[in-house]
Amino acid sequence: MLWVGIDVGGMSIKGGLVNAKGKILLSESVTTQPQAPQEETIGVIAELSARLIENAEETVGGVGIGIPGTIDAKRGVVVYANNIRFENVPMAASVSERLGGLRVEIGNDANCAALGEVRFGSGKGYENAVFVTLGTGVGSGIVLDGTVYEGRAGAGAEAGHMVICSDGECCTCGRKGCWEAYASATALIRMTKRALEAHPESKMAEFAQNEGKVSGKTAFLAARAGDTAGLEVVAAYENYVAEGLVNLVNIFRPEILLIGGGVSHEGAYFIDALQKIVDARSYGGARNPRVEVKAATLGNAAGILGAAALVI
Amino acid sequence: MLWVGIDVGGMSIKGGLVNAKGKILLSESVTTQPQAPQEETIGVIAELSARLIENAEETVGGVGIGIPGTIDAKRGVVVYANNIRFENVPMAASVSERLGGLRVEIGNDANCAALGEVRFGSGKGYENAVFVTLGTGVGSGIVLDGTVYEGRAGAGAEAGHMVICSDGECCTCGRKGCWEAYASATALIRMTKRALEAHPESKMAEFAQNEGKVSGKTAFLAARAGDTAGLEVVAAYENYVAEGLVNLVNIFRPEILLIGGGVSHEGAYFIDALQKIVDARSYGGARNPRVEVKAATLGNAAGILGAAALVI
Numbered sequence: 300m301l302w303v304g305i306d307v308g309g310m311s312i313k314g315g316l317v318n319a320k321g322k323i324l325l326s327e328s329v330t331t332q333p334q335a336p337q338e339e340t341i342g343v344i345a346e347l348s349a350r351l352i353e354n355a356e357e358t359v360g361g362v363g364i365g366i367p368g369t370i371d372a373k374r375g376v377v378v379y380a381n382n383i384r385f386e387n388v389p390m391a392a393s394v395s396e397r398l399g400g401l402r403v404e405i406g407n408d409a410n411c412a413a414l415g416e417v418r419f420g421s422g423k424g425y426e427n428a429v430f431v432t433l434g435t436g437v438g439s440g441i442v443l444d445g446t447v448y449e450g451r452a453g454a455g456a457e458a459g460h461m462v463i464c465s466d467g468e469c470c471t472c473g474r475k476g477c478w479e480a481y482a483s484a485t486a487l488i489r490m491t492k493r494a495l496e497a498h499p500e501s502k503m504a505e506f507a508q509n510e511g512k513v514s515g516k517t518a519f520l521a522a523r524a525g526d527t528a529g530l531e532v533v534a535a536y537e538n539y540v541a542e543g544l545v546n547l548v549n550i551f552r553p554e555i556l557l558i559g560g561g562v563s564h565e566g567a568y569f570i571d572a573l574q575k576i577v578d579a580r581s582y583g584g585a586r587n588p589r590v591e592v593k594a595a596t597l598g599n600a601a602g603i604l605g606a607a608a609l610v611i
Numbered sequence: 612m613l614w615v616g617i618d619v620g621g622m623s624i625k626g627g628l629v630n631a632k633g634k635i636l637l638s639e640s641v642t643t644q645p646q647a648p649q650e651e652t653i654g655v656i657a658e659l660s661a662r663l664i665e666n667a668e669e670t671v672g673g674v675g676i677g678i679p680g681t682i683d684a685k686r687g688v689v690v691y692a693n694n695i696r697f698e699n700v701p702m703a704a705s706v707s708e709r710l711g712g713l714r715v716e717i718g719n720d721a722n723c724a725a726l727g728e729v730r731f732g733s734g735k736g737y738e739n740a741v742f743v744t745l746g747t748g749v750g751s752g753i754v755l756d757g758t759v760y761e762g763r764a765g766a767g768a769e770a771g772h773m774v775i776c777s778d779g780e781c782c783t784c785g786r787k788g789c790w791e792a793y794a795s796a797t798a799l800i801r802m803t804k805r806a807l808e809a810h811p812e813s814k815m816a817e818f819a820q821n822e823g824k825v826s827g828k829t830a831f832l833a834a835r836a837g838d839t840a841g842l843e844v845v846a847a848y849e850n851y852v853a854e855g856l857v858n859l860v861n862i863f864r865p866e867i868l869l870i871g872g873g874v875s876h877e878g879a880y881f882i883d884a885l886q887k888i889v890d891a892r893s894y895g896g897a898r899n900p901r902v903e904v905k906a907a908t909l910g911n912a913a914g915i916l917g918a919a920a921l922v923i
Contacts, residue, residue: 369895379898450864451739454899461858464777474892546773552762580786583681586691587766
């Protein structure tokens with residue numbers, strides 16, 4: 300049997316035909332039309348699914364759809380998705396209807412990615428995992444006993460909006476001091492720019508010039524080259540990321556913490572530093588079970604695979 | 612059928628015979644002997660249970676025991692309990708053996724209290740609740756789908772050790788800036804003392820003198836009397852308590868937040884202020900389901916009732 304995974308993004312809607320081992324056998328992408336009416340977007344998703352099903356060489360058991368926003372997975376309703384302008388849309392039922400009653404499940408995209416990593420990626424074999432993406436924002440997905448924990452009406456699992464610095468930096472959500480405002484790539488870039496102003500002699504200036512901009516890589520490049528200001532920025536950033544991770548350890552004590560998003564490509568240099576802080580600061584120290592920190596491995600495929608995992 | 616609930620505290624071990632409605636029909640208390648060997652303490656708990664069972668007018672279905680510390684409830688093992696000096700003790704099996712094989716379950720005391728409130732107290736009728744005790748420290752119990760979530764090997768649900776002020780006040784756990792270091796009664800007393808030093812003219816001085824000490828009530832008494840410094844302390848304290856509560860809303864989005872511990876006796880004056888901040892700052896605002904803040908109602912009985920709820 301095969302399954303369809305659909306990853307609804309702000310730029311494109313990606314679909315893939317997935318087997319039980321988490322291999323994408325066929326994929327297709329269409330451009331997102333954020334201004335299109337809801338019915339049209341649902342039609343595009345159903346048609347993309349139908350084309351993949353047509354080309355499947357085995358029976359298709361269902362369609363899973365991952366969408367950024369507040370998703371009430373149990374009821375199959377998109378409560379609110381800013382990038383496709385959906386509000387209270389019973390998407391699962393609507394798509395299923397267009398596919399002759401085929402099973403359709405929907406979920407928040409970060410939750411899907413977490414599920415994908417646990418089923419097919421770096422979290423394989425673990426039943427309890429917290430997945431965190433460090434990107435423009437900080438997304439999180441929580442897997443408990445092998446299933447996604449999303450909170451009432453899908454409005455939980457927003458660990459990015461956990462305050463770690465009360466009255467600190469302004470967050471997009473309206474609060475001050477959220478983890479997202481310190482641990483996102485956006486925050487890292489802000490910290491890098493501020494350090495560059497204070498230390499124009501830093502190697503960061505050179506790396507930024509080469510890339511044409513200050514990016515999430517700038518401070519890491521400088522730190523790896525031994526630059527003092529770069530090392531300071533990276534240490535401060537790692538500390539903030541780890542503060543939130545240790546909080547999640549103390550709350551969930553999962554088996555594993557999975558780190559995704561662009562910054563996770565810094566690899567062992569970054570992940571090992573986080574592991575060290577998590578080991579040192581988790582409640583109860585060595586008396587309590589150690590929580591491993593690992594980089595997520597599915598990358599862009601996590602969206603399709605995680606969505607498919609909703610129905611596999 | 613009846614059940615036995617045992618609440619192991621640092622000062623006393625309390626036991627009660629509980630019915631299915633959460634009424635304590637009979638109770639007894641013995642003094643804790645912290646220096647006693649493990650076998651002796653287990654014997655005391657088993658004997659206390661046996662006496663209650665003997666006096667029961669119905670069959671007793673099992674014994675539940677709540678213990679402060681890290682408890683691996685699934686395996687029935689006390690991983691670490693500082694106040695009775697237990698480390699890796701298979702307490703459930705040992706007590707059961709002494710009671711002729713009767714069913715015995717153990718759990719962390721804060722987790723038990725949470726379960727007690729959900730079954731018989733202010734959380735009755737709710738399946739998803741986060742319970743927080745504001746006492747010497749900040750304890751937390753998490754109930755998801757009607758059962759206690761304790762994390763791997765019982766080492767989760769330590770929301771008191773979630774950092775809300777990175778690099779802030781020192782916490783007993785070794786981290787800096789934990790919620791416990793801002794939201795416990797201990798923290799409130801520290802804040803009150805500091806404010807008294809800065810504002811010796813405050814009405815707090817008078818209230819402290821009447822009580823013979825600065826307590827968790829001092830600032831609240833002054834605030835209720837309109838004292839400016841007292842109002843400031845209470846507002847700051849409420850803000851810190853709410854920071855953690857909003858974090859827990861964004862992570863769990865439960866139906867209800869239950870507040871226990873001495874400070875919760877401030878009643879609506881305190882609870883309403885927390886509700887206001889939780890409503891204003893929770894992620895997604897009014898678009899997401901509202902989380903109600905309520906004072907816990909079982910008080911000291913929560914320990915016995917919650918322990919009994921492990922087996923009811």
